[in-house]
Amino acid sequence: MTDTVEESPTDPGTGRSRWETVQPWLTLACRVGLAAVMITAAVTKYPPALGVEAVEAYELFPPEIAELIGYTLPLFELALALLLLMGLATRYTGLVSALLMVAFIAGILSAMARGLSIDCGCFGGGGQIDPAETTYGLSIARDLGFMALGAFIAIWPRSPLALDRALGLFR
Numbered sequence: 001m002t003d004t005v006e007e008s009p010t011d012p013g014t015g016r017s018r019w020e021t022v023q024p025w026l027t028l029a030c031r032v033g034l035a036a037v038m039i040t041a042a043v044t045k046y047p048p049a050l051g052v053e054a055v056e057a058y059e060l061f062p063p064e065i066a067e068l069i070g071y072t073l074p075l076f077e078l079a080l081a082l083l084l085l086m087g088l089a090t091r092y093t094g095l096v097s098a099l100l101m102v103a104f105i106a107g108i109l110s111a112m113a114r115g116l117s118i119d120c121g122c123f124g125g126g127g128q129i130d131p132a133e134t135t136y137g138l139s140i141a142r143d144l145g146f147m148a149l150g151a152f153i154a155i156w157p158r159s160p161l162a163l164d165r166a167l168g169l170f171r
Contacts, residue, residue: 027159031084034097034149038081042074044124054126057118058107087162094153101147105140112136
């Protein structure tokens with residue numbers, strides 16, 4: 001009895017597997033998609049008072065910390081978006097983006113568990129709302145999807161149109 005290893009299908013022109021051919025383009029799509037989400041989230045939190053109000057609604061931080069988060073979170077989201085678009089520190093940016101989504105999910109779960117009726121403030125808005133208007137499940141599902149994009153980028157950072165590639169960090 002001989003052991004046979006089943007080989008993955010390869011592109012006859014390059015000798016690369018289908019995954020090796022498709023993965024960089026999937027990562028590029030994830031980078032651009034997640035960057036678009038981050039830019040949208042950041043822009044909709046302006047003026048900064050909106051972001052501060054959204055953070056305060058979670059009742060997790062003292063007012064000074066909530067204000068700091070409200071002012072800096074949109075800048076942090078923009079910085080992550082720029083890094084994703086440039087493809088710079090791609091693996092780490094994907095990881096940080098995924099971890100940011102974990103923090104957002106934890107905040108939403110905390111609000112839900114404590115019976116708060118708030119808009120998550122993820123894309124502007126925020127603050128108290130009617131209990132019938134809460135969309136915690138949808139917000140968590142959406143953030144899980146965004147977390148998956150970040151995780152995909154962190155695991156498979158190689159992609160075209162990336163400074164990482166031009167700098168020789170990922171081949």
